[in-house]
Amino acid sequence: MATKHIFSLRRSALVLALAAGIAGAGAANADSASEAALEARIAQLEQQLAELKSAVDAQKKATAAAAPAAGTGPAAPGVKAPIQVTTITPAANPNTTVKIGGFIKTDFMLTRTDSGQLADSASGRDLYVPGQTPVGGRSSSTDYDAGAKFSRFGVGIDTVTENNDKLGAFVEWDFFGGSLGNENSTNTYGVTLRHAYAYWNKWTAGQTWSVFMDTAALPDAVDFIGPTDGVIFVRQPQIRYTEGNFMIALEDPQTTIIPRGGGAAASSDRGAVPDLTARYNWKGKWGHFGVAALLRDLRVDRQAVGTTPAIKDSQFGGALSVGGKWNLGENNDLRYQLTGGAISRYIGLGVTSDSVLDINNDLETIDGWAGYVAWRHVFTKKLRGNLMYARSEYDNPVAYTGSAVTKSSQSWRVNLFYSPLPKVDVGVEYMVGRRELESGVDGEIDRLQFTAKYSF
Known part of the structure; x- marks a missing residue:
């Protein structure tokens, strides 16, 4: 002045x-x-x-x-004060920005099953896991569960060099890493690594979502995933190349195997061939549409143990997926996905297994199809809702798997979200799920779930 x-x-x-x-x-x-x-x-x-x-x-x-750092005094009207005067990463390259984000999410659930109980420590007590829906047992009472373990925290580092090279990294955690205490007193849980990757221009290396998965088509759900029965859901280490709307990656392989005659599935981490994934997306004001492909080398290689002979075999498997989001005006959209082929490990948190051992201890691939459709409607700026259906079916070679394997899984769910303030969501969701075995035995699960979430 x-x-x-x-x-x-x-x-x-x-x-x-x-x-x-x-x-x-x-x-x-x-x-x-x-x-x-x-x-x-x-x-x-x-x-x-x-x-x-x-x-x-x-x-x-x-x-x-000489102006004071942000936070020491009010900014002039209409002027956005900087978050920081100097970088919080002093050793970083020039033109480096830091992003810190995540959310606090607390869930409250009432769960009823009609054909047996979910175990106390089962993941299905915290989120919907289709392969854990009890079948063939007695009707159980209603169980109440609550937790904040799906809260998450992430840090991103992004740099643009003088030559316009773009590089950075991202790491994110949640707290779904298993119990470190108990519900009697502390309710403590382990930190879980979700994402950890670095990128340089068109290259990405590290752990993140599979290229075979379309995260932009995921519906808005109170449950951790939502239409779990029919959705591709995998995070794994990979090296990825992106050119415009096209992506291709070499991803960490894994094979899940049902023993001959049925029983608990086992995992095999053998072989020198990574999973090959590729995707192409089209985007516009109408929404987006994507086509993805997967090529896998299913493999088992085990040494002889006692009277059990050595097992060594491999089978190639492939899969295709289409899906996206279709905008239906300002207040509605339709999200969908349809996938078929050797998909078992990639669908629904592993509803069933990728393969089974035949009479010669050779691998027999288990193919199937899965999909979902979800309608989203925005009632007001603060109120929105979703209706969704998901299903998956599998072509099990019953002569080898037996009849006690999952033939199909499906679920309906409807929800409402109310956002009284920006970044604050209060939601309620009702879900009905059903799993059926090859024998015809089935079971149903009902869940009423509430959530409170603050994103930052």
Whole structure:
């Protein structure tokens, strides 16, 4: 303010001097010597005005540089204060930004099953796991569960170099890492690594969502996943190349195997061939649509143990998936996905297994199909809801798997979300799920779930 006052006074003095000079020039209009003197004086005053303006501009810049850090005082109206004056990563490259985000999410659930109980430690007590839906047992009572273990925290680092190279990294955790305490007192849980990857221009290396998965088509659900029976849901280490709307990746392989005759599935982490995934997406105001492909080398390689002979075999399997989001005006959209092939490990948190051992201890691939459709409607700026259906079916070679394997799984769910404030969601969801075995035995699960979530 003082600077502006000084500048105003000097400008007024200059105007008065110019007026006086012009009046004197009028009185001596015939005197050419006086005119020359007046022009010289005006030129001198203009030079002084330019110097004064330069001094004021320099003082403004100095004042801005000496401004206090954000948070020590209010910002001027309409001016967004910087989050930080200096980088919080001093050793980082120039032009580096840091993003910190996540959410706190607490869930409250009432669960009823009609054909047996979910075990106390089962993951199905915290989220819908189709393969854990009890079948063939007695009707159980309603169980109540609550927890905040799906809360998450992430840090992203992004840099743009002088040569316009883009590089960075992202790491994210949640707390679904198994119980470290008990519900009697502490309810503590282990930290779980969700994402950890680095990128450089078109290359990405690390753990993140599979290229075979379309995260942009996932519906808005209170449950951790939502239409679990029919959705591709895998995070795993990979190296990925992206060119525009096209992505291709080599991803960590894994094979799940049902023993001959049925029983608990086992995992095999053998072989030198990674899973090959590729995707192409189309995007527009209408929404987006994607096509993805998967090629896998299903493999088992086990040494002989006692009377159990060595087992070594491999089978190639492939799968295709299509899906996306279709915008139906400003307040509605339709999200969908359809997948078929050797998909078992990639669908529904492993509803069934990828393969089974035949009479010669060779691998027999288990194919299937899965899909979902979800309608989202925005009632008001603060209220929205979703209706969704999901299903998967599997072509089990019953002669080898037996009849006690999952033939199909499906679920319906409807929810409402209310957002009283930005980044705050309060939701309620009702879900009905059903699993059926090849023998015809089935079981149903009902769940009423509430959630409170604050994103940051």
